[in-house]
Amino acid sequence: MMEKRLIDLLQHQDNRLRIYDMGRRISKLSNDTFARIETAEIPYPMPFLQQAWIGLLIWNPTARNQNLIWFLKLPLDEQGFLVQAARDDIVNRLLQQVIHPDTEEDALKDNPFSFTPDPEKMACFHALASRTLKTPASRYYEEVQQYLAGQYPEAHWTHLGLQGLADYVMRLDQGENTQSLCQNLAQLPDPLLMTLARMLEHCQPDYRLQRALSQLLTQRLKHPETAPELIAALLRGLSNAVDSSGRDQVIDQLLDSPLALEAEVIAALATRCHTSLEQPERLKRFLECLAAGKAGQQGFSRILSDLMFLSSMRSQILMAFRDPQRSESLSQAIGAMFGSRLNTSH
Known part of the structure; x- marks a missing residue:
């Protein structure tokens, strides 16, 4: 010890x-x-x-x-x-x-292992911390509440503070917050919708909000011109939802869409929804999309290196690699990633 x-x-x-x-x-x-x-x-x-x-x-x-x-x-x-x-x-x-308490060095900040989260994640962490410490939300919170309750014109979204949005997401269980978000989700400007959706991965959307997110994602999938960044954000918003089977149904629809070939979408699926990929058939479809998609060989190798570091995924991915029914594009991508170190012969 x-x-x-x-x-x-x-x-x-x-x-x-x-x-x-x-x-x-x-x-x-x-x-x-x-x-x-x-x-x-x-x-x-x-x-x-x-x-x-x-x-x-x-x-x-x-x-x-x-x-x-x-x-x-x-x-x-x-x-x-x-x-x-x-x-x-x-x-x-x-x-x-x-x-040596008089030193100006901060041992946990001035060291090679410190990092700074991106602004959205930092805002969510501060919002979560304020709830843990039972301190008030930021001064931007009330304005976000009022906007999502329809008390401001749509264009006012550009005035909303990032910390206020994070406070709102981390307080969905308070007042009418969840209800307001559900009612207005589909009408939100895309940039605001994407920010809120990405923040939702840090909490657990309830059944009402999950249904609203699922319906919106399914609706947007029907339009090929939908921005991949929006689909990726909505997927992240759904990733930690309470009903995993409902989430998996949406993922199956996504894997049938051309948008599943987009780098942002496939990365969101791999990094946020890996538990859904533990189902063998869904994993095979994901791997085919990844191999054929716009992430390219570098994206294929990076995404799978990260996934295979998860103990629950490594053996399943190796098993899928050896599937004799895999496509030629998947075989080539595997070969480029591993070379002769992995036997993937039929």
Whole structure:
């Protein structure tokens, strides 16, 4: 057993600690799970791009002005376990800060493993943190509520603050928020719709909102001129919905559409809906779309390298690779990715 654990240093004295996975979507990691990850008892459960993307929220209930937020991107080995050298480096930096508190260096920010989430994800993390800490939403929240309740002209969407949109999404269970969004979803300007849809992956849309998203995505699929970015955003909004079978039905419709060949769409499907791809027939259709699609060979290799890092997906993908009914384009893409290292002969 190692002498000092990162989790012990982070929740010392009166601190409260909450840990989030920040890779594919923002989701809570229990402190016990993180402790087992840290001591290499278990692999990291939600790797993304072969790394562990972690958000840390640290607060003291008696000192509200001392809340801290940090983001760490930690490397994983080939089996998905935390690279101990990286963990040890951060522990040593924290210990040095304890020994030399006058230093200006912030051990969790000024290190090679820190990262900054994109603005949408950062806004959602702050919105989630404010709920956790029971602090008020941002000053932009009320204006978003009023806009989605129809109290502003449509063109006013350009004045809405990103943090207000994130606060709204993270408070869908409050007041009439879900109902207002369901009623107005199909009428929203596309840029606003895409932002809200992407943010929805960080919460769990209920049955009403899932139905509204599904109907809108199905409707937009019927129009080949629909922007791939919009389909990808709606898919991300559906990815964490409560009814997985309903989500899978929409994905099956998508895989029958020419839009499934678009790079943005196939990437959203791979990175946000991988549990849907655990069904063998759906996985085969996905692989055919990926091989024939606009992501090209580089996209094919990158997307599958990420998917195959997930323990639940690797064996299924290798099995699909060896399917004698696979297309010639899929065979060529597999060959270009693996060369002679993988036997895919019929």
